Amino acid sequence: MDGAPAELVRDALADGDPLPGGTGFAGELDGALVRDVLGRRPVFSEADEPGAWSFDPTTLRAPTPVPAGHVRTEDGDRRVWTLPDPEPTAGLEAQRSVTDAVVDSATAVDPDGLAVAFSGGVDSALVAAGVPDAPLYVAGFEGSHDVAAARDAADETGRELTVVELSHDDLRRVVPEIVAATGRSNPMDVGIALPLYLVAERAAADGHGRLAVGQGADELFGGYAKVVSPGSDHRVEADTVRGARRETVLTLPDQLERDVLALRAAGVEPVAPFLRDSVVEAALRLPGDRIATGDERKVALRAAATDLVPESVRTADKKAVQYGTYVSRELDRLARRAGFKRRMENHVGRYIESLLE
CATH class of the missing domain: 3.40.50.620 (HUPs)
Structure with missing residues (x-):
């Protein structure tokens, strides 16, 4: 578990508490993947194999993020926490x-x-x-x-x-x-x-x-x-x-x-x-x-x-x-210098793609 002790996350699941203290969490708990309500720490699994997971998506073939506030099992994703919307205080x-x-x-x-x-x-x-x-x-x-x-x-x-x-x-x-x-x-x-x-x-x-x-x-x-x-x-x-x-x-x-x-x-x-x-x-x-x-x-x-x-x-x-x-500003300038003019749709995006080739 990244960011919090496993017991704190278990208690948060049992109580339905979306803000149990700390700075967020993500990881595997009792055979399921969990991610806190604000998604402060990402976790991913293979799109077709939830049991194969990682904190680093580059280690997976088809990484799919666990949504914030959800538990992921082989049966799919289930929301367990929702961000509170309390009445304002004076x-x-x-x-x-x-x-x-x-x-x-x-x-x-x-x-x-x-x-x-x-x-x-x-x-x-x-x-x-x-x-x-x-x-x-x-x-x-x-x-x-x-x-x-x-x-x-x-x-x-x-x-x-x-x-x-x-x-x-x-x-x-x-x-x-x-x-x-x-x-x-x-x-x-x-x-x-x-x-x-x-x-x-x-x-x-x-x-x-x-x-x-x-x-x-x-x-x-x-x-x-x-x-x-x-x-x-x-x-x-x-x-x-x-x-x-x-x-x-x-x-x-x-x-x-x-x-x-x-x-x-x-x-x-x-x-x-x-x-x-x-x-x-x-x-x-x-x-x-x-x-x-x-x-x-x-x-x-x-x-x-x-x-x-x-x-x-x-x-x-x-x-x-x-x-x-x-x-x-400078990405835009580099794009134009490389021939991707502003009149072109998504000219900076096209320039970025060219850097990946």
């Missing part, structure tokens, strides 16, 4: 719960062999605050938003920062490795995984076996623009902030599968403090105005960061990693 009480859970989770991280993926935003700054002696790493092309923000934030906090300066050769080399590890070749997944992979690769080369990441913060705490005004945003079906936030949380299993597989392929084990059950449970009880407003996103998370990170970092806007690092 604002101040909800904020205290989030602050306590976030701080406790961040400071509980074992610093041994740990590095931090650091982009200079509030998410990674909170993670870094919990492990004050861990080195920080950021990847990006020269002049990118993430590199500049990370340098400024590291200077303000007096932390050691390693900048992994990206090149076109890095992208050409790593794209096939990411596709092989994750089984995904679409430009969005590749663009997100690339900077994570390259940070992890450098951290591993420097002797760090674990990488702390801020995964889950945007989904749980309302970091996306589409959560702010859901009634007028076609990207979500919900018409409330809490409903839209739930939609984004339910995308986590698919995202985490990609991220975990990419990071492991690069040589590190991911550590995600925001995905601890206690943090998830507290975040799910937030009222809408503690999630996002027209003036501020991740309201409760930013409040939890008060006195822990510099004010300029606590309030800073953050770009999505594929844009903040310029990876998407």
Whole structure:
């Protein structure tokens, strides 16, 4: 069992408890495969042979992921846990719960062999605050938003920062490795995984076996623009902030599968403090105005960061990693240079496929 003792998972199955404590789990238990409700740790079996399974899909002929919250047996998949949808708690009480859970989770991280993926935003700054002696790493092309923000934030906090300066050769080399590890070749997944992979690769080369990441913060705490005004945003079906936030949380299993597989392929084990059950449970009880407003996103998370990170970092806007690092821009540039023009349908995707040949 990856991520939790077998007895905890047995108890969670018996009680139907989707958040039994810890940071997620996956693996074989009593002859069945199980995966936690948020899919924080992926597990796969052969499409035609559920008894043949692995945490690494590259070792299987036709790997099929176990869905989050399910048990897989020879009879098929059965949902056993559903993400809770509790009524919101009053604002101040909800904020205290989030602050306590976030701080406790961040400071509980074992610093041994740990590095931090650091982009200079509030998410990674909170993670870094919990492990004050861990080195920080950021990847990006020269002049990118993430590199500049990370340098400024590291200077303000007096932390050691390693900048992994990206090149076109890095992208050409790593794209096939990411596709092989994750089984995904679409430009969005590749663009997100690339900077994570390259940070992890450098951290591993420097002797760090674990990488702390801020995964889950945007989904749980309302970091996306589409959560702010859901009634007028076609990207979500919900018409409330809490409903839209739930939609984004339910995308986590698919995202985490990609991220975990990419990071492991690069040589590190991911550590995600925001995905601890206690943090998830507290975040799910937030009222809408503690999630996002027209003036501020991740309201409760930013409040939890008060006195822990510099004010300029606590309030800073953050770009999505594929844009903040310029990876998407440079993939587009490489595609066009290789003859895949923008007028062509899916020109970056076609370029990625050409790198696999």
